[in-house]
Amino acid sequence: xxxxxxxxxxxxxxxxxxxxxxxxxxxxxxxxxxxxxxxxxxxxxxxxxxxxxxxxxxxxxxxxxxxxxxxxxxxxxxxxxxxxxxxxxxxxxxxxxxxxxxxxxxxxxxxxxxxxxxxxxxxxxxxxxxxxxxxxxxxxxxxxxxxxxxxxxxxxxxxxxxxxxxxxxxxxxxxxxxxxxxxxxxxxxxxxxxxxxxxxxxxxxxxxxxxxxxxxxxxxxxxxxxxxxxxxxxxxxxxxxxxxxxxxxxxxxxxxxxxxxxxxxxxxxxxxxxxxxxxxxxxxxxxxxxxxxxxxxxxxxxxxxxxxxxxxxxxxxxxxxxxxxxxxxxxxxxxxxxxxxxxxxxxxxxxxxxxxxxxxxxxxxxxxxxxxxxxxxxxxxxxxxxxxxxxxxxxxxxxxxxxxxxxxxxxxxxxxxxxxxxxxxxxxxxxxxxxxxxxxxxxxxxxxxxxxxxxxxxxxxxxxxxxxxxxxxxxxxxxxxxxxxxxxxxxxxxxxxxxxxxxxxxxxxxxxxxxxxxxxxxxxxxxxxxxxxxxxxxxxxxxxxxxxxxxxxxxxxxxxxxxxxxxxxxxxxxxxxxxxxxxxxxxxxxxxxxxxxxxxxxxxxxxxxxxxxxxxxxxxxxxxxxxxxxxxxxxxxxxxxxxxxxxxxxxxxxxxxxxxxxxxxxxxxxxxxxxxxxxxxxxxxxxxxxxxxxxxxxxxxxxxxxxxxxxxxxxxxxxxxxxxxxxxxxxxxxxxxxxxxxxxxxxxxxxxxxxxxxxxxxxxxxxxxxxxxxxxxxxxxxxxxxxxxxxxxxx
DNA sequence: TAAGTACTGGTTTTT
DNA sequence: CCAGTACTTA
Numbered sequence: 139x140x141x142x143x144x145x146x147x148x149x150x151x152x153x154x155x156x157x158x159x160x161x162x163x164x165x166x167x168x169x170x171x172x173x174x175x176x177x178x179x180x181x182x183x184x185x186x187x188x189x190x191x192x193x194x195x196x197x198x199x200x201x202x203x204x205x206x207x208x209x210x211x212x213x214x215x216x217x218x219x220x221x222x223x224x225x226x227x228x229x230x231x232x233x234x235x236x237x238x239x240x241x242x243x244x245x246x247x248x249x250x251x252x253x254x255x256x257x258x259x260x261x262x263x264x265x266x267x268x269x270x271x272x273x274x275x276x277x278x279x280x281x282x283x284x285x286x287x288x289x290x291x292x293x294x295x296x297x298x299x300x301x302x303x304x305x306x307x308x309x310x311x312x313x314x315x316x317x318x319x320x321x322x323x324x325x326x327x328x329x330x331x332x333x334x335x336x337x338x339x340x341x342x343x344x345x346x347x348x349x350x351x352x353x354x355x356x357x358x359x360x361x362x363x364x365x366x367x368x369x370x371x372x373x374x375x376x377x378x379x380x381x382x383x384x385x386x387x388x389x390x391x392x393x394x395x396x397x398x399x400x401x402x403x404x405x406x407x408x409x410x411x412x413x414x415x416x417x418x419x420x421x422x423x424x425x426x427x428x429x430x431x432x433x434x435x436x437x438x439x440x441x442x443x444x445x446x447x448x449x450x451x452x453x454x455x456x457x458x459x460x461x462x463x464x465x466x467x468x469x470x471x472x473x474x475x476x477x478x479x480x481x482x483x484x485x486x487x488x489x490x491x492x493x494x495x496x497x498x499x500x501x502x503x504x505x506x507x508x509x510x511x512x513x514x515x516x517x518x519x520x521x522x523x524x525x526x527x528x529x530x531x532x533x534x535x536x537x538x539x540x541x542x543x544x545x546x547x548x549x550x551x552x553x554x555x556x557x558x559x560x561x562x563x564x565x566x567x568x569x570x571x572x573x574x575x576x577x578x579x580x581x582x583x584x585x586x587x588x589x590x591x592x593x594x595x596x597x598x599x600x601x602x603x604x605x606x607x608x609x610x611x612x613x614x615x616x617x618x619x620x621x622x623x624x625x626x627x628x629x630x631x632x633x634x635x636x637x638x639x640x641x642x643x644x645x646x647x648x649x650x651x652x653x654x655x656x657x658x659x660x661x662x663x664x665x666x667x668x669x670x671x672x673x674x675x676x677x678x679x680x681x682x683x684x685x686x687x688x689x690x691x692x693x694x695x696x697x698x699x700x701x702x703x704x705x706x707x708x709x710x711x712x713x714x715x716x717x718x719x720x721x722x723x724x725x726x727x728x729x730x731x732x733x734x735x736x737x738x739x740x741x742x743x744x745x746x747x748x749x750x751x752x753x754x755x756x757x758x759x760x761x762x763x764x765x766x767x768x769x770x771x772x773x774x775x776x777x778x779x780x781x782x783x784x785x786x787x788x789x790x791x792x793x794x795x796x797x798x799x800x801x802x803x804x805x806x807x808x809x810x811x812x813x814x815x816x817x818x819x820x821x822x823x824x825x826x827x828x829x830x831x832x833x834x835x836x837x838x839x840x841x842x843x844x845x846x847x848x849x850x851x852x853x854x855x856x857x858x859x860x861x862x863x864x865x866x867x868x869x870x871x872x873x874x875x876x877x878x879x880x881x882x883x884x885x886x887x888x889x890x891x892x893x894x895x896x897x898x899x900x901x902x903x904x905x906x907x908x909x910x911x912x913x914x915x916x917x918x919x920x921x922x923x924x925x926x927x928x929x930x931x932x933x
Numbered sequence: 934t935a936a937g938t939a940c941t942g943g944t945t946t947t948t
Numbered sequence: 949c950c951a952g953t954a955c956t957t958a
Contacts, residue, residue, distance in 0.1 A: 601934085721948095743946090803944070803950080
């Protein structure tokens with residue numbers, strides 16, 4: 139280590155030059171103290187090396203469950219403990235905010251809390267932090283808005299309409315996807331136009347749309363998700379002295395899930411770890427921050443978002459002299475689960491061979507089940523979970539994964555009926571509800587008056603008689619006067635509107651002004667409460683006769699509660715901070731480990747998590763691989779990796795399930811077993827009901843074409859198959875939901891269930907609408923049913 | 934301008 | 949099956 143002058147322009151309290159103590163030999167693995175070294179105890183040799191290696195570039199190839207988080211946290215702790223770096227000189231990038239929080243906690247645990255000032259966050263959060271600080275340098279102001287994908291689409295919709303580009307086949311969705319792709323490659327409208335074929339009217343129209351979109355974002359003082367990264371790179375490249383601030387601040391940059399970085403993120407990393415240049419820098423004094431990346435190309439599942447697997451595959455070429463360490467020992471799963479995972483992923487041809495292994499033994503067999511329908515499959519999952527739970531397994535140790543969010547419907551329906559506590563991670567989130575977005579648009583309009591999109595959203599919400607015609611007049615006034623739409627509202631009285639209209643506009647403007655004054659002195663919840671009451675938003679919902687509006691008003695109350703909670707956790711948090719946090723929360727971020735619920739999530743959301751027991755559902759063609767990706771180059775391979783990620787989340791027990799028919803858009807279609815299922819050696823799976831032996835209702839469906847592939851399984855199935863009465867499909871479940879009102883049941887009563895037949899009530903638990911009947915059915919076994927909605931009658 | 938009705942079409946994964 | 953949209957009517 140040289141005594142590099144290290145400036146920490148932004149650091150809090152660590153601006154002085156750190157004391158860099160040469161203190162290495164005592165803690166090197168194999169040294170005298172190794173046996174009692176708390177940062178190396180229990181690590182295998184490769185893990186220990188990954189903690190101790192020092193050099194400019196280190197790639198840790200970490201197979202699933204190989205303890206990479208442990209390695210990363212211990213490495214950071216060691217850097218700080220050794221005084222090789224101050225906490226403020228460390229930048230660690232994770233994939234989700236949840237992973238960031240967990241990493242911070244673990245590092246603090248290892249260091250006894252001396253971790254203040256570390257930057258541990260997602261790419262997006264880190265970039266927002268940089269951009270807010272430096273916004274004044276390049277034409278934005280620090281109160282900028284972050285547009286999520288639906289905001290982008292609303293904006294694009296207007297732009298496409300203005301250009302009459304819808305007739306050319308442009309939709310907000312496809313234009314947004316194309317722009318996003320380009321931004322991830324660091325292209326902008328200008329650079330794209332240079333290489334475009336201008337004789338193609340489609341191309342010309344797209345460039346117009348792209349340009350207008352960029353212009354609109356800039357004038358709204360807003361960034362979309364992709365901008366957060368791309369604009370930070372642009373900032374660093376355009377202003378080397380700004381880049382140098384961060385190049386000098388961070389001495390160690392660590393990136394998790396490196397296989398899922400895209401080109402823009404890669405470029406950002408390159409900029410951050412580069413040797414500074416420009417005035418004031420003494421050449422040769424800072425070789426650039428040391429870079430540590432951790433990843434596994436077998437878990438690359440975000441190509442659709444621009445992730446470029448080459449970033450990790452070509453790491454050694456990118457960073458000459460880079461050290462590579464392989465972690466293959468798995469500490470999570472049983473050998474049966476790993477063997478299945480290894481067998482599946484081995485079918486991806488262009489990969490470096492890598493085999494996970496464990497010394498914990500084979501464990502239980504994987505359990506397979508083929509349902510007659512998605513509902514039947516869901517019923518199986520619910521029944522198994524109930525069995526596991528009564529055998530002592532906590533609900534929060536169990537997870538159910540699926541490929542598409544649409545699959546939650548069947549699962550949810552059955553889970554509600556079976557009174558299973560569950561939580562859907564991601565999916566239609568609270569923050570995506572219209573009334574919540576309305577409230578956020580009010581907050582945004584207060585924080586960032588330049589944001590026209592937000593002002594347009596609230597201008598007639600709730601209804602105050604300001605229609606499209608009036609909005610257009612206001613907007614064109616703003617344009618002519620070279621001011622914002624927000625300021626146009628203030629001038630309403632001079633614009634010649636009728637008295638009613640003028641009044642409505644001025645009242646809104648006054649509410650926004652009042653809230654802005656309030657925002658100066660803090661309290662997010664007070665600003666929000668002022669806005670939603672004085673704008674009439676919440677009263678409009680409360681007084682509405684649409685029964686759903688009552689729930690919407692409650693959601694707004696819930697949002698106020700969220701802001702109060704935020705204030706408790708962040709006493710210094712401003713309104714801007716609150717909006718930023720909400721804009722960047724991911725689906726996986728609100729998993730609550732302590733709660734006693736089963737977790738339901740997509741395979742993508744599952745990445746990085748682990749559970750004792752995992753159910754992988756819908757393992758069918760057209761779902762996994764998904765229809766949309768089956769024909770794309772690289773599609774089936776990426777879908778296989780998704781399957782691999784799902785399998786490797788399980789510690790002890792893995793279930794694979796599928797259905798023979800699946801409902802989509804109200805119609806039911808025949809489903810075929812996924813091609814990936816055959817890639818798992820037959821002896822690893824015990825089929826409760828195999829795809830080969832189960833026939834769809836007629837028995838001679840197109841599935842017969844497929845049957846050959848399953849013949850090898852037949853012998854085993856015959857033995858495992860239950861006797862003949864099972865043919866009556868006692869698990870078949872109808873999709874109708876009913877309401878039994880106040881049906882009274884008591885132990886000893888006999889009931890008839892439309893699917894399960896007759897049974898006897900053993901017990902009734904719970905209160906009111908949550909009363910649950912514990913029933914012993916004659917053919918279908920023991921079930922728990924939510925009395926209010928189960929398709930049952932007393933007999 | 935707002936509310937109500939009839940109709941279309943789209944369907945993956947997410948920071 | 950749903951949400952979003954175009955069209956009608958008061």
